[in-house]
Amino acid sequence: MKLEDIRHALVEFADTYLAPAAEFLDSYVWGWPEDVPLVAAVLVLTGLYVTTRLVFIQIRGFKHAVAITRGVYDNPEDEGDLSHFQALTTALSATVGIGNIAGVAIAIRMGGPGALFWMWLTAFFGMALKYTECTLAVKYRTVHGDGSVSGGPMYYIERGLGKNWKWMAILFAICGTVSSCGSGCMNQSNTLAVRMESSFGVPTIVSGLIFATLVAAVIIGGIKRIGRVTSILAPSMALMYVAGALLILLFNFAAIPGAFSTILTQAFAPESLEGGAAGSLLLTIMWGIRRGLFSNEAGQGSAPIAHATAKTDYPVREGLVASLEPFIDTLVICTMTGLVIVTTGVYKTMPDLTGADLTAAAFSQGLPGTWGQHLVTIAVILFAVSTGVSWSYYGDRMVEYLVGPKAIKFYRWAFVLFFFFGAILPLEAVWLWGDVALGMMTFPNLIAILLLTGQVVRMTHEYFAIDHKRYK
DSSP states (O other): OOHHHHHHHHHHHIIIIIHHHHHHHHHHHTTTTTTOOHHHHHHHHHHHHHHHHTTSHHHHTHHHHHHHHTTTTOOTTSSSSBOHHHHHHHHHHHHSSHIIIIIHHHHHHHHOTTHHHHHHHHHHHHHHHHHHHHHHHHHTOEEOTTSOEEOSHHHHHHHHHOGGGHHHHHHHHHHHHHHHHIIIIIHHHHHHHHHHHHHHOOOHHHHHHHHHHHHHHHHTTOHHHHHHHHHHHHHHHHHHHHHHHHHHHHHTGGGHHHHHHHHHHHTTSOOBOTTSOBSOHHHHHHHHHHHHHHHHOTTTSSHHHHHTTBSOSOHHHHHHHHTHHHIIIIIIIIHHHHHHHHHHTHHHHOTTOOHHHHHHHHHHHHSSTTHHHHHHHHHHHHHHHHHHHHHHHHHHHHHHHHHOGGGHHHHHHHHHHHHHHHHHSOHHHHHHHHHHHHHHHHHHHHHHHHHHHHHHHHHHHHHHTSOOOOOO
């Protein structure tokens, strides 16, 4: 049987069985009851609660968080696998990805420009959520005999809430493992393959084989190799993409005030768009928060797994570093994408486009020649690979928790296989399954955050009562 025959068989199976099943589950996870965006509502309310309890830690701790990330307080003798900067870039490599390119475009297409406002709201509250969950991750992490570290929601659920809650830790780990092969893997390779075909005519099956092999070469080396790769890849890819977006906005500087006005107005009074948004406030809120969660992963429980590996004796210190992620990811990079789409007007003039293709059209219109299209394609490749690499580590920590370290090797090869499948399966089925898994793993983590916030409040008071001196 030829590769193309296999691809057609898989696509037919996805269209016939996977997409309808995902759509059914998605209606319960994201739109139940009576089309109320349940995950979105719980996420925002939990973020509001945590922000209030911690007295806006995302604002008052911002300057100190930047200093920690710069390595001012790094002590190489502390337990852990990665420096603060490497832990941040590893987590950012998982968050700064396809959600910043395709996710923003999907939010605007389905929810209108006003969806960007709800992405901002998710990010602001998400900074406090990231702080809380990553502080807990370091506090309850496990340091193995060889000095390596395992941590994340499954550990702080079981140890922070007690053995009676182990069932919820197991549920999180199961949903997280599924999500690692969905939103963290197949969604990335799907967008990558579509862009490679659109820009260079490369068949999706070829892209899948090439980039699945590349991901395999990195993840088989474990977290230290992942940390080295992402500490270089994450900052460079983000700077390149933001630089291109800033150049477009400079060319369209006069249109920026009007773009902000449109975003803020349509956040509460959305207009119907041809090919997408239906003019519903609930849809605008749902798509904004849904894509915001996909982009910055705040409250979802994935980033704590990376931050648990940080070299530090102060859990709060790594929580502060983690709080910068939604700021960088959503308030900076997603905003750049959204403003480019709105200022160029492609969301109205090109109703047939969505996802990365809509973003590519906006960049093509904003930059001369084919520079814009190629910039987006390169960014998609780098973002997709780096996100897949980081999510593979999240998955293998959850597999280790569920069945032990011997299963990690098999999981990594399964992850590579799913990365290939994501490239050749239809976009709808891939993204729906990714969203379902994303929503399902969020609920256990948010429950744990709500119940353990009091501990984080005490730890925060104790940390800031100390005179923190620069490490020499």
